[in-house]
Amino acid sequence: xSWLRLLAALAAAGVSTLASATGFDYRLQPVPVADGVYTLIxxxxxxxxxxxxxxxxxxxxxAPGGVIVIDSGPSKGYGEQQRAAIAKLTGKPVVQVLLTxxxxxxxxxxxxxxxxxxxxxxxxxxxxxxxxxxxxxxxYRLVGDAMRDTEVxxxxxxxxxxxxxIAGRKLRLIAARGHxxxxxxxxxxxxxxxFAGDLVFFDRTPTTPNADIPAWLTTLDAIxxxxxxxxxxxxxxxxxxxxxxxxxxxxxxxxxxSLQGAARRGLDMPEVLQLPVPERFRHLAVLRTEYxxxxxxxxxxxxxxxxxxxxxxKPK
Ligand SMILES: [Zn+2]
Numbered sequence: 001x002s003w004l005r006l007l008a009a010l011a012a013a014g015v016s017t018l019a020s021a022t023g024f025d026y027r028l029q030p031v032p033v034a035d036g037v038y039t040l041i042x043x044x045x046x047x048x049x050x051x052x053x054x055x056x057x058x059x060x061x062x063a064p065g066g067v068i069v070i071d072s073g074p075s076k077g078y079g080e081q082q083r084a085a086i087a088k089l090t091g092k093p094v095v096q097v098l099l100t101x102x103x104x105x106x107x108x109x110x111x112x113x114x115x116x117x118x119x120x121x122x123x124x125x126x127x128x129x130x131x132x133x134x135x136x137x138x139x140y141r142l143v144g145d146a147m148r149d150t151e152v153x154x155x156x157x158x159x160x161x162x163x164x165x166i167a168g169r170k171l172r173l174i175a176a177r178g179h180x181x182x183x184x185x186x187x188x189x190x191x192x193x194x195f196a197g198d199l200v201f202f203d204r205t206p207t208t209p210n211a212d213i214p215a216w217l218t219t220l221d222a223i224x225x226x227x228x229x230x231x232x233x234x235x236x237x238x239x240x241x242x243x244x245x246x247x248x249x250x251x252x253x254x255x256x257x258s259l260q261g262a263a264r265r266g267l268d269m270p271e272v273l274q275l276p277v278p279e280r281f282r283h284l285a286v287l288r289t290e291y292x293x294x295x296x297x298x299x300x301x302x303x304x305x306x307x308x309x310x311x312x313x314k315p316k
Contacts, residue, residue, distance in 0.1 A: 023077050024052040024146035028085045031238060034191030036062040038089070039232045040073075040082060044204040044285035047074075047105070052146030053139055054078060056105040059195050059232050060086055061188055064168030066095030070186050070195045070232075072109030072118075074139060076150040079109025095167050099155060100197030100234065101180045102127035103207075104135040110153040119157035121175055123182035128154055159184055174226075178216025179206075179234075187226065194228040202236030202244035203283065205290035206251055209297050213256050220249045236285075251281055255294060263302040272299055 030038035039059040043051045053074030060082075061068045067086055072079045086094060099107050099120040107128065110118045120128075128135075132152035140147045161175035174185040179198040186195040198207070199219055223231075224245050231239040262272045272295050281287060 023148070024075075026052055026054050026073075026078055026081045026146075028054075028078075028081050030060075030085050030089060033059070033230050033232065033238060034188075034193050037188060037191050037193045037230075038062075039238055040085065041237065042105075042235065044236055046286050046289055047139065047142040049144045049146070051143075052078070053105055053108075053143040055235065057232055057234055057236075057238075058082060058106070058109075060094075061169060061171075061193075062090050062092060063095075063166065066092045066167040068166055068169065068171075069094055069097045069113070071100055071106040071197070072097055072112065074105040074108050074143065075147045076109060076111045077146055077148065079112025082109060083112050098159060098173075098184065098186055099124060100184045100186070100195065101182060102131070102135075103180070103198065103210075104132075104139050106197070106234070108136065108139065108147075108150050108152065110155075111149075111151060117157040118153065118155045119159040120155040121160075121182040121184050122158050124180075124184070125155045125158070127180070127182070128152060163189075174222075176219040176222065178212055178219040179208075180210040181212070183219070185223070187228065192227060192229040194223070194226055194231045196223060196231055196233055196244075198234030199223060199248075200231060200233040200239075200244045201248050201251075202233045202239055203247070204235040204285040205281070205287045206248055207290055208255070208294045211298070213252050213298070216252055217249060217256075220245055220252075251284070254278060254281070255291075255298070259295070259299055259302045260305075263299070263306045266306075269295060269299055 028040050031041055033039055039057055042054045042056040045051055045055050047053050058071040058073050073082055094113055094116050097110055097113050097116055097118040102124045136152050159173050161173060164171050164173055170189040172187040176183045183197050183199050185197055224242060233244045273292055277291055
């Protein structure tokens with residue numbers, strides 16, 4: 001069969017050849033976490049044209065009455081391929097999308113679920129309303145063609161802290177903060193799977209552009225106390241222990257102490273950027289880039305904190 005005839009046959013069968021000819025293939029492979037619970041593990045990299053923005057973990061739960069999606073990924077194309085990956089495993093429709101927080105790699109696939117309620121914490125919706133287009137523009141710049149046709153779809157439902165039953169599945173929604181000002185975690189009571197969003201990173205350096213480190217450390221203690229059997233971090237491999245919590249805590253404490261110490265010593269930002277990172281963190285993916293971003297985001301506040309001590313004259 002000639003290519004032309006093949007395309008004509010596909011078109012006659014209602015197959016869109018345009019999307020398959022030009023769309024970015026994310027090659028999504030659902031990883032089983034527990035009975036009816038899956039995660040899609042993204043790459044531990046920076047955003048790039050090669051990864052199409054898929055640096056994120058998303059997930060879904062096949063509930064009695066339909067499928068609950070946790071985070072919709074970085075683009076419309078990702079969301080569509082996530083939906084297709086779900087359809088290969090179950091004939092049940094997606095009935096709910098839950099967004100963990102406002103970062104673009106987690107939320108920009110929501111367009112793939114028209115008519116399905118998309119819920120987030122109210123502050124997440126506020127952030128996406130105010131800054132969604134800027135976040136989107138940034139991803140177009142970093143990722144390029146894989147973002148094609150992606151627009152911000154704002155959440156149309158509110159998630160709140162507490163027990164809920166969605167599609168016949170008992171979930172505990174946990175409203176927290178620290179990575180951003182609104183971080184939603186989803187705990188599946190049936191399998192004791194915790195979708196921790198970006199409150200937990202594993203073997204991938206935490207990102208801090210909207211972080212409140214003291215609040216984040218407090219939240220990590222609360223996560224440590226949860227009775228989970230599996231933990232899906234926002235970035236990095238699936239966990240069945242507390243190692244990701246411990247690693248995220250260790251890194252954030254070091255970052256805090258290091259920046260505080262540097263500010264007290266009066267180092268300027270270029271000097272802080274040159275500080276060595278301890279050996280135990282050197283295996284973390286994208287370490288140097290994230291460390292530099294963290295210094296540029298966070299250091300000015302640590303410097304401000306030291307201001308009251310500056311007027312004292314130094315002994316000569
Ligand atoms: Zn994030």
